[in-house]
Amino acid sequence: DVKVTQSSRYLVKRTGEKVFLECVQDMDHENMFWYRQDPGLGLRLIYFSYDVKMKEKGDIPEGYSVSREKKERFSLILESASTNQTSMYLCASMGAAGASAYEQYFGPGTRLTVT
Amino acid sequence: GQNIDQPTEMTATEGAIVQINCTYQTSGFNGLFWYQQHAGEAPTFLSYNVLDGLEEKGRFSSFLSRSKGYSYLLLKELQMKDSASYLCAATDNYGQNFVFGPGTRLSVLP
Numbered sequence: 001d002v003k004v005t006q007s008s009r010y011l012v013k014r015t016g017e018k019v020f021l022e023c024v025q026d027m028d029h030e031n032m033f034w035y036r037q038d039p040g041l042g043l044r045l046i047y048f049s050y051d052v053k054m055k056e057k058g059d060i061p062e063g064y065s066v067s068r069e070k071k072e073r074f075s076l077i078l079e080s081a082s083t084n085q086t087s088m089y090l091c092a093s094m095g096a097a098g099a100s101a102y103e104q105y106f107g108p109g110t111r112l113t114v115t
Numbered sequence: 116g117q118n119i120d121q122p123t124e125m126t127a128t129e130g131a132i133v134q135i136n137c138t139y140q141t142s143g144f145n146g147l148f149w150y151q152q153h154a155g156e157a158p159t160f161l162s163y164n165v166l167d168g169l170e171e172k173g174r175f176s177s178f179l180s181r182s183k184g185y186s187y188l189l190l191k192e193l194q195m196k197d198s199a200s201y202l203c204a205a206t207d208n209y210g211q212n213f214v215f216g217p218g219t220r221l222s223v224l225p
Contacts, residue, residue, distance in 0.1 A: 031211060033213065041217065042215045042216060042217040042218050043202065043204075043213075044215070045212065045215075046181065048211055048212065048213075058213075061216065069196065090158075102148075102149075102210065103160045104148075104158075104213070106157035106159070107155075107157060108157055108158055
């Protein structure tokens with residue numbers, strides 16, 4: 001089974017803090033994604049990466065950055081957390097070919113609260 | 116850009132059939148995905164359509180019309196455990212930039 005893990009299920013941070021959200025997948029997938037999910041707005045793509053050290057902006061990249069130094073790990077960074085970044089953050093991975101191509105596998109999510 | 120629309124809520128009875136519609140407007144399009152998300156859990160993949168027509172997978176089927184920008188998810192023989200949100204998503208020409216609709220919350224009643 002594909003496993004996507006996220007570093008924390010719940011996180012509380014103060015405004016202005018730097019926040020790191022880590023995501024690790026164990027299926028050697030090329031593609032990894034970071035989303036946030038808010039009531040009434042659905043899932044919105046923040047950034048995705050299709051290879052190590054490669055990244056592409058999604059719909060809402062402002063206020064976020066990402067890092068992909070190793071194939072299995074994709075980090076989301078909030079340089080200076082703000083209250084409007086309080087949300088559920090979901091990481092996903094997806095293969096580029098074969099049986100897992102086009103199937104995104106999601107991690108359990110990190111509920112971040114910024115106070 | 117891309118815009119995806121689906122009903123907010125639907126209700127159906129156990130054992131019945133329900134169809135959840137999704138319309139999309141895109142500047143580039145590769146394929147249409149459906150995900151299921153139970154409350155408090157992560158989404159799980161249900162189906163993927165890239166060509167026009169119906170894809171059947173057990174009790175669930177998904178249909179796509181590229182010319183009409185329209186898809187639906189058909190759930191047969193509804194069970195209580197099918198109560199969940201169903202998310203429609205489209206990808207761009209490269210199949211990587213996912214845009215999700217707001218989700219349809221389905222309640223299955225006994």
